[in-house]
Amino acid sequence: SSGKIIKKLSSVVRNNEIDDFDFIESSGTWSPDGRQFAFVVFDKGVSKLAILDVQKAKFSKEIEMPGIRSFSNPAWSPDGKKIVFTGQVDGISDLYLYDLKTGGIDRLTNDFTANLLPSWSSDGNSIVYSQEKVNAQPNQRKFSFSLAILDLKSKNVIRVNVFNDAYNMNPWFSNDDKLIYFLSDADGFRNLYRYDLGSRLVYRLTDYMTGITGITEFSPALSVAKGENLIAYNYYFDYKYQILAARPDEFKPVQVDGNYVNFDAGTLPPLPAVARNVVDSTLYNRKEVTIVPRNKFQPEQYKSKFKLDYISNNATIGVSTGMFRNYGGGSINAIFSDMVGNNQLYSSLSLNGEIYDFGGQVAYLNQKGKIKWGAAISHIPYVYAQGFIGDDSLTIQDVRIPVTNLAIDYLRMFEDNISLFAALPFSQTRRIEASASASWFYYRIDQFNNYYTPDGIFIGSNRQKLPAPKGDNFQQGSLAYVEDNSYFGMTSPMQGHRERFEVDKYFGAANIYTTLFDYRRYFYVKPFSLAFRLYNFGMWGKDAETGVIPPFYLGYPWLVRGYENVGYGNNSYDNSFDITRLSGTKILVGNAELRLPLTGPQRLAVIKSKWVLTDLNLFFDSGLAWQKGNNIKFENPSPTAGQNDRFPIYSAGFSIRVNVFGYLVLEPYYAFPFQYGGFKNGQFGLNFIPGW
Numbered sequence: 001s002s003g004k005i006i007k008k009l010s011s012v013v014r015n016n017e018i019d020d021f022d023f024i025e026s027s028g029t030w031s032p033d034g035r036q037f038a039f040v041v042f043d044k045g046v047s048k049l050a051i052l053d054v055q056k057a058k059f060s061k062e063i064e065m066p067g068i069r070s071f072s073n074p075a076w077s078p079d080g081k082k083i084v085f086t087g088q089v090d091g092i093s094d095l096y097l098y099d100l101k102t103g104g105i106d107r108l109t110n111d112f113t114a115n116l117l118p119s120w121s122s123d124g125n126s127i128v129y130s131q132e133k134v135n136a137q138p139n140q141r142k143f144s145f146s147l148a149i150l151d152l153k154s155k156n157v158i159r160v161n162v163f164n165d166a167y168n169m170n171p172w173f174s175n176d177d178k179l180i181y182f183l184s185d186a187d188g189f190r191n192l193y194r195y196d197l198g199s200r201l202v203y204r205l206t207d208y209m210t211g212i213t214g215i216t217e218f219s220p221a222l223s224v225a226k227g228e229n230l231i232a233y234n235y236y237f238d239y240k241y242q243i244l245a246a247r248p249d250e251f252k253p254v255q256v257d258g259n260y261v262n263f264d265a266g267t268l269p270p271l272p273a274v275a276r277n278v279v280d281s282t283l284y285n286r287k288e289v290t291i292v293p294r295n296k297f298q299p300e301q302y303k304s305k306f307k308l309d310y311i312s313n314n315a316t317i318g319v320s321t322g323m324f325r326n327y328g329g330g331s332i333n334a335i336f337s338d339m340v341g342n343n344q345l346y347s348s349l350s351l352n353g354e355i356y357d358f359g360g361q362v363a364y365l366n367q368k369g370k371i372k373w374g375a376a377i378s379h380i381p382y383v384y385a386q387g388f389i390g391d392d393s394l395t396i397q398d399v400r401i402p403v404t405n406l407a408i409d410y411l412r413m414f415e416d417n418i419s420l421f422a423a424l425p426f427s428q429t430r431r432i433e434a435s436a437s438a439s440w441f442y443y444r445i446d447q448f449n450n451y452y453t454p455d456g457i458f459i460g461s462n463r464q465k466l467p468a469p470k471g472d473n474f475q476q477g478s479l480a481y482v483e484d485n486s487y488f489g490m491t492s493p494m495q496g497h498r499e500r501f502e503v504d505k506y507f508g509a510a511n512i513y514t515t516l517f518d519y520r521r522y523f524y525v526k527p528f529s530l531a532f533r534l535y536n537f538g539m540w541g542k543d544a545e546t547g548v549i550p551p552f553y554l555g556y557p558w559l560v561r562g563y564e565n566v567g568y569g570n571n572s573y574d575n576s577f578d579i580t581r582l583s584g585t586k587i588l589v590g591n592a593e594l595r596l597p598l599t600g601p602q603r604l605a606v607i608k609s610k611w612v613l614t615d616l617n618l619f620f621d622s623g624l625a626w627q628k629g630n631n632i633k634f635e636n637p638s639p640t641a642g643q644n645d646r647f648p649i650y651s652a653g654f655s656i657r658v659n660v661f662g663y664l665v666l667e668p669y670y671a672f673p674f675q676y677g678g679f680k681n682g683q684f685g686l687n688f689i690p691g692w
Helices: 278-285
Strands: 036-043 046-053 058-063 070-076 082-089 092-099 105-107 115-120 126-134 143-151 157-160 168-173 179-184 191-196 202-204 222-225 230-237 240-246 254-256 307-311 316-321 326-337 343-353 358-366 372-396 399-425 430-452 458-466 472-484 493-508 512-525 528-540 586-600 613-626 649-660 664-673 683-687
Touching: 036 058, 036 070, 046 070, 070 115, 082 115, 092 115, 115 168, 126 168, 143 168, 168 222, 179 222, 372 430, 493 528, 613 664
Parallel strands: none
Antiparallel strands: 036 046, 046 058, 070 082, 082 092, 092 105, 115 126, 126 143, 143 157, 168 179, 179 191, 191 202, 202 254, 222 230, 230 240, 307 326, 316 326, 326 343, 343 358, 358 372, 372 399, 399 430, 430 458, 430 472, 472 493, 493 512, 512 528, 528 586, 586 613, 613 649, 649 664, 664 683
16 A cells, blocks of 8 residues: 555535534445445534445435434445444434435434444444443442444344443454454553454553544544455554554554553543532532433523623724814724524724714624524714815904915715625525615715915814705615635635625615626645636616716726726826726626645645745736627727727736735735736736635
């Protein structure tokens, strides 16, 4: 064996229909012919048995066990017809047998203690497993695990009398069914042992200080290949898991006493306690394990009450004054929820200026049911200012004198909004989102006049309210389908895909609807990542071309890099390039990137770094903006092109994305805009967002 990974059989990225793998305390199982592999996956919170065709690397079946929402550690029978597994029902773990042909399920064990990690004998007549045991003797562990053998014909259970107080886990029959290989911590270390069913002698096969272990003490860490005469196990050393494999004759067995246990080596020394440990002492000194009758419990209706979860630590308040205005400022954010988090309330209040500049938002989120929904109400002011100097005159004591007026106009637009939103998840990676909102916009204009004599002496000031334009109202409805199974790297996604298909309808002052198609695909070929994006945003309807809602702009650096400095007239690098060609009611964007993790964790980046996380990128951007009546031409624009002609634009270049301590991602880049000078007009730029 070369030790190389041959191919990836499955992943959450590849299989959208599953949410995750059950890998912490469960393993998979091979069919006897080696053509299929079965393992446990999660789908919508329920365990399913996934059977994978190894040659095609695709699922051939997904099996949900009726009445058993959680199960683990499947084991395929030698004849290939059945699978045994540990199923958990009402908190009790028992062994179940699934018939692959009929779909029938038989319960093999039925007791209070847990029955874990089953495996088959070579003849298919017996199953060996770890059975939990409750110990009542003093100076013993309260719970331990024994080895047990279930005869499938008689349903009799034989308990193997070895290391009675230890955790004897993960048993396997040898190929001739005469031996049982298992893991045990009988001497304080977790090592591999062999039990001879004929002589009843026990042999220790390994002697590791760090032990043979999985992620937890109940995780499978041992496997015996049927017919190959090979034993494989997990060895934890130097903070790493390693898979070791050996033939049975390569071990050096040491006979040990099967009745002797000593956990001193695996016991942490006691530390002096500041106070009495009530929980541990009560659990240790309890006399027996009893099952409390159900009628002893009195149900009580849960009452949801909001309590403060979080309040911003940067809450501020302040007052300032000056020759023009008095200001007040401050902000505070808070989150409230009930104890289980089914209901959450978000609130934000802020003031930046006068009382008119007070804004705030309150949002409610309900996560109790399958459909997550919420509502929000907000009042948000937008403040603009402009100033000018002009000649004026004032009447002072019946005398008209000339003055200079420094006038400042404060223009305020207020938005009042009510929103409803909901999401229906199909899995952890797929969902439908919907929203509806209504917004009202209205305005206020205040003018501050500051009067000066011709020689610059301040005389006084006044304030007046000017006529404001009439407000508008908009209503919006939105429906979107979203998928996201991507894996995020240091500054951008590395593997998987993301997509969003959305339709929005606007009512009120504008009769418009918009469509969004956003698809992104990522391929990880270590150490590189290839990323592709196709993005289309369109505005349609009666008022789409009237300018009620401004057209979309293609030159933003998060869409097409290199065109953000396009100007008019003498400010333009090339006067033949018409900046209006970057705007339209519809845009189409295509991007491709080759991403190299430059500095960061050793398993991802070329240069190992703990604090500096960067990606080096080569990119190619393209885009097209157009509107109704335009002629789309896939050629280079020329000075003689018509006003209605629209051409695609392209750019290429390189960038480096920097993760600034997890707070933000910076992307300085250098781009060559091919329709705006190309290599003769390279453009520096900076993005403040993670990679798409």
